[in-house]
Amino acid sequence: xxxxxxxxxxxxxxxxxxxxxxxxxDQKPVAERAIEHAFASIAxxxxxxxxxxxxxxxxxxxxEAFVRPVVVDEKTFQVLTIARxxxxxSDGLFDPTIAPxxxxxxxxxxxxxxxxxxxxxxxxxxxxxDNRVRFRRPGVCLDLGGIxxxxxxxxxxxxxxxxxxxxxxxxxxxxLRTSGSFSVGIRHPHRPGQLFISLSVKTWPWPLLGLxxxxxxxxxxxxxxx
Amino acid sequence: MAGAAVPxxxxxxxxxxxxQQAIFPGASFTPxxxxxxxxxxxxxxxxxxxxxxxxxxQVWKVSGGAWFLVDEVLGKHEYITYALGLxxxxxxxxxxxxxxxETYGYEVREASWRQQFVGKTASAPLKLDADIRNISGxxxxxxxxxxxxTRLLATYEVALR
Numbered sequence: 045x046x047x048x049x050x051x052x053x054x055x056x057x058x059x060x061x062x063x064x065x066x067x068x069x070d071q072k073p074v075a076e077r078a079i080e081h082a083f084a085s086i087a088x089x090x091x092x093x094x095x096x097x098x099x100x101x102x103x104x105x106x107x108e109a110f111v112r113p114v115v116v117d118e119k120t121f122q123v124l125t126i127a128r129x130x131x132x133x134s135d136g137l138f139d140p141t142i143a144p145x146x147x148x149x150x151x152x153x154x155x156x157x158x159x160x161x162x163x164x165x166x167x168x169x170x171x172x173x174d175n176r177v178r179f180r181r182p183g184v185c186l187d188l189g190g191i192x193x194x195x196x197x198x199x200x201x202x203x204x205x206x207x208x209x210x211x212x213x214x215x216x217x218x219x220l221r222t223s224g225s226f227s228v229g230i231r232h233p234h235r236p237g238q239l240f241i242s243l244s245v246k247t248w249p250w251p252l253l254g255l256x257x258x259x260x261x262x263x264x265x266x267x268x269x270x
Numbered sequence: 271m272a273g274a275a276v277p278x279x280x281x282x283x284x285x286x287x288x289x290q291q292a293i294f295p296g297a298s299f300t301p302x303x304x305x306x307x308x309x310x311x312x313x314x315x316x317x318x319x320x321x322x323x324x325x326x327x328q329v330w331k332v333s334g335g336a337w338f339l340v341d342e343v344l345g346k347h348e349y350i351t352y353a354l355g356l357x358x359x360x361x362x363x364x365x366x367x368x369x370x371x372e373t374y375g376y377e378v379r380e381a382s383w384r385q386q387f388v389g390k391t392a393s394a395p396l397k398l399d400a401d402i403r404n405i406s407g408x409x410x411x412x413x414x415x416x417x418x419x420t421r422l423l424a425t426y427e428v429a430l431r
Contacts, residue, residue, distance in 0.1 A: 217408030
């Protein structure tokens, strides 16, 4: 029979949101070490792919990739590859070169880049051998926020599983994934003090958002799905 | 679908003492009573561009020369208490959220959020502009906590170093 498990929950600001990690463990030093390693793996993603940090790998790509191919690290290249796959699968509806449009609308800070043409898309981003990235035209500006969060959550879960934690929940502002079995309560979208529904979640990646929105680039309009 | 009310929604991750041990395991902590002068407040605000909302600091000196601070910011609908550990040289060691609790008067704020949609019909679709306050609670909370950390770093420079 399994011994009773303690629950450990911690939260830190990362990836432009609040990242919450919850694990089950009956040993305090094991739990603390695992949580620390999990947050560290997320901090790495944050440092590499932060749109706001001028020292991140992503910012360097945005500044230099039209001038010459930029070598990036393995993880950033993986995320860019996933982004390209989503871009192709969604017929361009999902497009991380949306940054300039978001900047004009005030969702992202201005980065001092030249104003972009509206016909730029992820098709202008070339992923080359040896983890190199190149922009085909000037004015390309990447925001990996959408995918980087999910990728970071996957990394954190992998770290926790490697540390022998078999019950875990990592939630990056709505992008959440579990290991083992968890009961997740979802708040009412317009009355956050109210429980909307309680779900039993088993080892499943869940991008859960109160409101999911897609930007249609051709019309500049947001489709709101809930 | 019936909804269960969760009155006075609050969530605690760590107490102050637990956060102290999490960031500086095995250390001892000396509470340090510091109230900023008006001059220090102005200095901090011009240093970092973030407003100082309270002149009373919650600071502990850590054995070995480091610093442990507790601060509170407002998220979208809740107060967030967090802890900041600074090394002896004033660099960020770790940030931990301690708790958050829903603000009083939440419903008033919620009604004003919904007001932005009144009058919008299918023939006048929502435009992607700053009128629509679509920033999620977690994004806003994270932004305010990191602004708070910026303010505390300036506070260290002005009042603690």
